[in-house]
Amino acid sequence: MTVSHGEVIMLGAVLFFMGAVCAVSRRNLIMILIGVEVMLNAAGIALTGASLYWNALDGQAFVLFIMAFAAAEVAVGLALIVYSQRRTSSVNADTYNLMKG
Amino acid sequence: MSGLYGLVFYMLAAVIVVSTGMAVTRKNQVHAVVYLINSFLGTAVLFYLLGAPLLAALEVIIYAGAIMVLFLFIIMTMGPGVSEPLRLRVRQWVFPSMLGFFCVGAAGLLVFRVRESGDGMPVAMASPAVFGRFVFERYWFAVEIVSLLLFVALVGALYLGKKEDSAAVEIQKDKP
Numbered sequence: 001m002t003v004s005h006g007e008v009i010m011l012g013a014v015l016f017f018m019g020a021v022c023a024v025s026r027r028n029l030i031m032i033l034i035g036v037e038v039m040l041n042a043a044g045i046a047l048t049g050a051s052l053y054w055n056a057l058d059g060q061a062f063v064l065f066i067m068a069f070a071a072a073e074v075a076v077g078l079a080l081i082v083y084s085q086r087r088t089s090s091v092n093a094d095t096y097n098l099m100k101g
Numbered sequence: 102m103s104g105l106y107g108l109v110f111y112m113l114a115a116v117i118v119v120s121t122g123m124a125v126t127r128k129n130q131v132h133a134v135v136y137l138i139n140s141f142l143g144t145a146v147l148f149y150l151l152g153a154p155l156l157a158a159l160e161v162i163i164y165a166g167a168i169m170v171l172f173l174f175i176i177m178t179m180g181p182g183v184s185e186p187l188r189l190r191v192r193q194w195v196f197p198s199m200l201g202f203f204c205v206g207a208a209g210l211l212v213f214r215v216r217e218s219g220d221g222m223p224v225a226m227a228s229p230a231v232f233g234r235f236v237f238e239r240y241w242f243a244v245e246i247v248s249l250l251l252f253v254a255l256v257g258a259l260y261l262g263k264k265e266d267s268a269a270v271e272i273q274k275d276k277p
Contacts, residue, residue: 011117018118020201021198026125048151051153052152063156068251071163076258085179
């Protein structure tokens with residue numbers, strides 16, 4: 001096989017920082033959540049490559065848990081977005097500049 | 102055979118990186134989600150290539166099937182009017198992109214040092230039966246914790262999603 005471990009890690013790193021840039025630079029809440037999803041997916045790729053490199057199944061088990069975590073995070077995150085959109089009728093992160101105690 | 106393996110890997114990597122790059126730069130969120138589904142399907146094939154067929158199936162079912170469809174539901178529910186993103190100013194994305202490029206460069210430096218020690222991973226495949234037995238023998242407690250986490254997330258999503266009670270409606274009315 002001609003694919004080295006480093007190339008898989010590099011693919012994961014490129015995807016991770018794409019997601020990070022998306023989550024930091026976008027102002028739309030849904031795009032921020034999409035950036036977080038991309039980051040979690042990149043971590044899954046890196047873990048699967050490590051699992052193959054060291055010939056241990058632990059990495060794949062972590063990817064399984066990452067998937068469950070991503071599902072839970074998206075459910076709560078989208079519910080929060082719908083809630084705040086109902087309150088302020090906007091999904092732009094810059095409009096959330098008021099606190100009400 | 103090994104050359105074919107590497108070729109498939111590079112093709113999949115190109116598809117994943119390009120579709121993810123398109124997804125994170127789209128103005129229209131529906132387009133972004135569809136590009137991201139493409140990226141996740143490529144990732145599923147990559148998981149199969151890296152010897153994880155069960156994870157490949159779960160990637161299609163959970164990520165591309167469930168999570169992205171949930172995104173589409175929410176985008177459609179909120180309608181195009183409120184979900185229209187503002188136009189990004191240049192200084193909003195130039196600085197994060199520079200930071201991202203620096204981080205990728207640093208990761209590349211580290212990876213080139215890793216590649217000197219080990220090049221060429223073995224071709225292996227963990228069958229779903231072996232993988233499932235491994236997870237439930239070694240990580241049974243984490244499986245229980247994750248099931249609890251999913252339950253808590255379900256309750257939280259239901260609580261946030263229900264119609265506002267009368268006190269919240271009062272606050273809403275007070276707003277100009």
